[in-house]
Structure formats: C-alpha cells, structure tokens
Amino acid sequence: MVSGNLELTIKIKDMPDAKTMTNGWKQFDIDCNGVVFTIAVKPKAWKKFEEAQAAYPQWVAAIKGKLGKRTAKGFMLDEVGIQVFEKKPKGDKTAEEV
Numbered sequence: 755m756v757s758g759n760l761e762l763t764i765k766i767k768d769m770p771d772a773k774t775m776t777n778g779w780k781q782f783d784i785d786c787n788g789v790v791f792t793i794a795v796k797p798k799a800w801k802k803f804e805e806a807q808a809a810y811p812q813w814v815a816a817i818k819g820k821l822g823k824r825t826a827k828g829f830m831l832d833e834v835g836i837q838v839f840e841k842k843p844k845g846d847k848t849a850e851e852v
Contacts, residue, residue, distance in 0.1 A: 762831065764791060764817045767841065769807050772800065783813035783827065784817075793817060795836065802838045812841040 770782035770793075778797040783790050806813040813836045822830030 760821055762791075762819060762821060764793075764831070766815050766817065769803060769815065790825075791831045792825055792827065792829070793819070793831045793834055795834055799834065799836045802836050806838040806840075810840040811842070814839050814841045 764784055766784060766851055770784065772780035772782040775781050775794060779794050780797070780800040781792065781794040783792050784788060795822040803815065806815065816833070817836050818835060819831035822832035
C-alpha cells in the first residue's frame with residue numbers, strides 16, 4: 755500500500771457569513787453538494803475576504819485544507835489556507851477585422 759496526502763480545495767464566490775470566535779478567529783460553514791465543511795480562520799486570513807469584497811466587483815476564493823474531524827453537520831477543515839483572486843468578466847471572443 756502507498757501512503758498519500760488528502761488535501762481539499764473549496765472555491766467560493768460570495769462572502770461567507772461568519773461568527774467571531776475566541777482570539778478574533780472567524781468560523782463559517784460551506785455547503786459542498788450536501789456535505790457541510792466548518793472552517794475557522796485567523797483574523798489575517800479573514801481580512802483577505804474583506805479586502806476582496808471591497809476591491810473587486812467579482813472575486814473567487816480558493817480555500818485549501820486537510821480533512822478534519824467529523825462534526826454533526828459534516829467535517830472540519832484543518833490547516834486552512836486562503837487565496838483570493840479577482841474574477842474578470844469574460845470578454846467578447848469575436849475577432850475584430852482590420
């Protein structure tokens with residue numbers, strides 16, 4: 755048997771509805787096709803969401819982490835990392851004639 759490493763990536767495009775936990779951490783749930791993942795992030799990581807919401811008309815966040823313990827609703831996501839990107843509208847792909 756070969757050992758492996760399971761890492762999950764969840765993509766979202768809307769601001770999560772979070773509650774503030776101890777030490778300013780934010781916790782929110784994401785429903786992924788019926789499986790709910792509970793995610794807790796440090797204030798610095800949460801700031802990425804706030805900055806994207808303020809700076810970009812549309813954005814996408816990639817939330818990566820490891821599958822954590824089972825909860826009543828689904829699973830925890832451990833060792834969370836967040837990257838936020840501006841989502842640019844797709845332009846007209848018709849070529850202009852010169």
